Amino acid sequence: MTYIHFIINPVSGDGRHSLSDLYIRQFFPADRFKIRADYTLRKKHALSLTASALEQNPDIIVACGGDGTINEVASCLIGTGVELGIIPLGSGNGLASHLNIPHDIEKSLEVIRDRRKIRIDAGRINQHYFFSNAGVGIDAMVIKKYEHSAGRMLFSYIRAAVASSFEYKAQPTVVYFDDRVIPIRPFMVFVSNSNEMGYSMSLTPDAMLTDGRLNLVLIPELSFIEKIALGYHILNRSVSRFKKAQHHLVQNLCVEMPNRIFTDAQIDGEHYKLRTNSCRISVAPAVLTVLV
Numbered sequence: 001m002t003y004i005h006f007i008i009n010p011v012s013g014d015g016r017h018s019l020s021d022l023y024i025r026q027f028f029p030a031d032r033f034k035i036r037a038d039y040t041l042r043k044k045h046a047l048s049l050t051a052s053a054l055e056q057n058p059d060i061i062v063a064c065g066g067d068g069t070i071n072e073v074a075s076c077l078i079g080t081g082v083e084l085g086i087i088p089l090g091s092g093n094g095l096a097s098h099l100n101i102p103h104d105i106e107k108s109l110e111v112i113r114d115r116r117k118i119r120i121d122a123g124r125i126n127q128h129y130f131f132s133n134a135g136v137g138i139d140a141m142v143i144k145k146y147e148h149s150a151g152r153m154l155f156s157y158i159r160a161a162v163a164s165s166f167e168y169k170a171q172p173t174v175v176y177f178d179d180r181v182i183p184i185r186p187f188m189v190f191v192s193n194s195n196e197m198g199y200s201m202s203l204t205p206d207a208m209l210t211d212g213r214l215n216l217v218l219i220p221e222l223s224f225i226e227k228i229a230l231g232y233h234i235l236n237r238s239v240s241r242f243k244k245a246q247h248h249l250v251q252n253l254c255v256e257m258p259n260r261i262f263t264d265a266q267i268d269g270e271h272y273k274l275r276t277n278s279c280r281i282s283v284a285p286a287v288l289t290v291l292v
């Protein structure tokens, strides 16, 4: 008997999906599968639901939602040996797209039933895990604005990005990795484990979830025209042609903003106000088993 526990975010994406316990059970014969499902009621609820589910010794816990829900569930699974399933119900669905998990609910349930596994890396920024990406530049402001917008859709994301590009003030920053010390006033300090940010956009189209490395993108302050060019390249996954972006493969780095007390960050597309001006970022290789 395989025990699969589903954690469903009822409001992810446009909030109009109808994934339910009853619907899921149709795909898993009762003589072979034990199925349980919980629904999240608020931000961070998937953390406590996953912790409670783990006490019942499931074989698989399935995050049904977007990158935010996946982050909450997957963060709890590290070191447990419990496998992660994903039903992509989010708006951006960056991680699921990288993993080629079908966006069709029925097909993604089949992926879980087939139980083909891979082990992927996780990123860490201070005490928080990330599986897709994290950033402490303009992307943190974009996500903060996006979270306050009426709907989580591509249009809201682009509107948040345009507004942030006028408002964002680069801070004096020092980035340390390997033997390098890079002083920069960054437009972006973006670290990615996956090759997609969501909505098919990417700053790191060559990133791999299994290489034991994170892809660091550093972009200095930009003129108005350069910001438009960067937006174009992100939408077209062609940032390698944007000459002001520096790309590095790293295992550990530190980002310090000496003039700040707190750091605005985005972690897997959720905004965080970190209570420090120093971020230690690292990769934890092959720590999560995912069904693909």
Ligand SMILES: Nc1ncnc2c1ncn2[C@@H]1O[C@H](COP(=O)(O)OP(=O)(O)OP(=O)(O)O)[C@@H](O)[C@H]1O
Binding pocket: 009, 010, 011, 012, 013, 014, 040, 041, 042, 043, 044, 045, 064, 065, 066, 067, 068, 069, 070, 089, 090, 091, 092, 093, 094, 152, 198, 268, 269, 270
């Ligand atoms: N019942 C709920 N009501 C309000 N917010 C919720 C609820 N359940 C979960 N959340 C929060 O909803 C937010 C968005 O979830 P999620 O990331 O899964 O979807 P998304 O943002 O549409 O997708 P993506 O991150 O892929 O773009 C997360 O911060 C999550 O914690």
